[in-house]
Amino acid sequence: MHDRIIRNVRLLEAQGWQEADLAIDQGRFSAIGKVSEAGKEVFDGEGSFCFPGGVDLHVHFNEPGRAHWEGFSTGSLAAAAGGCTMVAEMPLNSIPSTTSVEALDKKLASIGSKSSVDFSLWGGLVPGNLESIHPLADAGVIAFKAFMSPSGTDDFINSDIATLREGMKRIAPTGKFLALHAEDPAILNPSNQKLSQRKSAFDWEASRPVEAEISAIQIAIELAGETGCPIHIVHVSSAQALDPIIEAKNNGVDISCETCPHYLLLSIEDADRIGPDAKCAPPLRCRYSIDILWKSLENGEIDTIGSDHSPCPPEMKTGLSFYDAWGGISGLQHGLPLLWSQCSENPELLSHLVQLSSSRPAKRAKLGAKGSIEIGKDADFALVDSSMTPKEIRADNLAYKHRASAYCGMQTSFDIRQTWLRGDLIYENGKAICEPSGAFCRAVDNWRR
Template identity: 40%
Template sequence: MEHYDLIIRGGSVVLPDGVAQVDIGVKDGKIAAIATTLEGEVTHEWNATGQHVLPGMIDVHVHFSEPGREHWEGFTTGSAMMAAGGCTTFFDMPLNGIPSTVTEEALLEKARIGNEKSLVDFGLWGGLVPGNEDDLEPLAESGVIGFKAFLSTTGNKEFEAVDDMTLLTGMKKIAALGKILALHSESAAITNWLKAEKEAAGLVSADDYLETRPILAEVEAVERALYYSEITGCALHFVHISSAAAVAIIEAAKARGMNVTVETCAHYLLFNHDSLREKGTIAKCAPPLREADEQQRLISLLAEGKFDILSSDHSPCPYEMKDPKDYNLFQAWGGISGGQFTLLSALELALAHNIPLEHVAAWTASNPATRFELADRKGSIAIGMDADLAIVNLNEAFTVTEENYYAKHKQSLYIGHTFPSSLAGTIVRGHVVVQDGKVLPSVNEGSWLKP
């Protein structure tokens, strides 16, 4: 008789081709069986009656600042927060640690820390910055998911934006290494010039901030990057795209056969510029939250399948760096804290706009796994795959509070928001790490993933 370590029984399981009420049998961390009713001996069971089971989320874009800035966020609190949102794998960006992940030495040290502390699996981005072009090959050989660069000023002296020569040289090398370059695409020339104009005039309101980072700045940077990609052959991934105009340009590039993907973030879909007007610095990010009409365009594009990936861009900081008493938005740190809520956001949008749940699974799991060469293990519910699962209650609402938000710093644009669905459990390679919506005080199950 077959023996399973865990059986999830009676749930509505989101499979690649639709939703089916089936049991999932787990053995040795892998999905060993999927059937209408599973028979056999079992060590643990999960009664998923009335619940939906999705592949665990893969969040390709988070900022955990360890080593060096663990007081912003670290692997312990950050991975617990991700697990509490149904995320079983995250990719940490290279910029906010000290040192930034721009050398092989820094990469291996960050991986060591993550292996010791993370509750869920993780990948690591490497950085492309001026002067580290010779570090790209060692980083690639050591297992980075891909490389990240900024076309706008970063505000971080440890990780500077690339100039055009660095970008072209780096893209040529990254192409030769068979890797992907992720780009923060806003024109430094446009945004810096507009910011200087506003500050010289003493104009520092929410509307002024939005005007310094216009859609045109995103469009210019996306177009320029695509031109450089055509010259160098470098595969691109555009992070946190915030405008329909930029998506149209990327769609045209895909139609020409270019190797390019695009993500947006949950906060661009659930919130708009009114949040910055009303709540101030807590809603500051770059690119900025757009006006309500642009928000609706982005939601329509998501429903139409124009975005490949949905991510959080969880970018926290100590709250004194976002002091709500300081309404000079230009001086406050820019970034939205909210990594726990991307899957719930996707479900809210799907329910509101009649989007099939298998599309949610594609945005949050299968597309990231495929794009970043993890689809042999991650991203879908199928026999032989890692048993990474998010179990949700679609009809049980969840209101975000400081008490149920697991991030190090509890201030977030999401505080007070009520999602129509809630997370019941998270399973990482067969191990239950979240049960009844609570992170279990268990051993760390996460490990460093390489493509």
């Protein structure tokens, strides 16, 4: 007899939706398909679409120190509301930033039992913390993050070439990778000075051209080849920036790349209409760029999708010009459902898109139990209303600490009814239905053997 059975769900295959039952034992999938055995508990999925729990490697919950920007309580609930069951929290914006084991311990103490979903933590690479790289790896950070241009906060300084090179030499033997915010300050700084008196969304986009991404990516690739360190380019905003990544892959460099829902859903013209809630770095691009980025995604040139959920208090956006406002988009709750809605009539593309936000990031980050509906994997999944009734995103339905998002007013055809974590129902119809049960997934590679 199984611990739990979820009957009558529909699993996504490349050819379409297939009816199935799910059996769960000790928090993991134990049978998938037509399950004839009985269960101690049996739930009716009511024909819901069943997606694997999302694995979002790029969130900013800013705890400790700036939990008033978001925090794990609200941020992780928004993840559950958006069908994500695993997040990895970035090392900047918290106080202290996660650049030492002591800071990591403070972060874990602050998070405590607040998280509704499972989580991992990134370590930071900044000037002056090279001696912390190996201790952080031993302590279980999932990977490392560095900025090649200013991060927007003095608590996390961007790395110069020498720091990147030496840091990558130290990261390489740990079995982890280095994620990079890739914009070249040598291109950004003159652009910013030239446009410093301008204030619009278009000025912001012009101040951070695609060429800055391309240049930084090329530098990162050269360093990766020199040091043997795996790298991961986050928030690629344009298909043009993918060209050097594709070439590097063909040349044997261990490199992967991420884009974000907002680069596939919103244009710089939308940002001009929406205002600072749609400000991010790299900035949103033109509508044509979005179309080409979708084609790159379809062609397999993008490896993962992450939300880059980066909220802030309203006073850091409200009443300010686009140029002067804080850059960051709150998108964790609706990014995936909005993307799914874009390809609801194309099951093959939808299946690929789901992999980019679940199994592919899990594989890159060595989260072996996460990211797919398979026997033996953690029973993490979301049940989605199969009626496909469009639903408007409204501020009063947001789970974030501050109820603002660039996606407000948009419509999604995928309404998440339930989210399950390791076989337990944690979210249903807009509410958490149990105490937070998310666990820290410590990434240990035993690299010193």
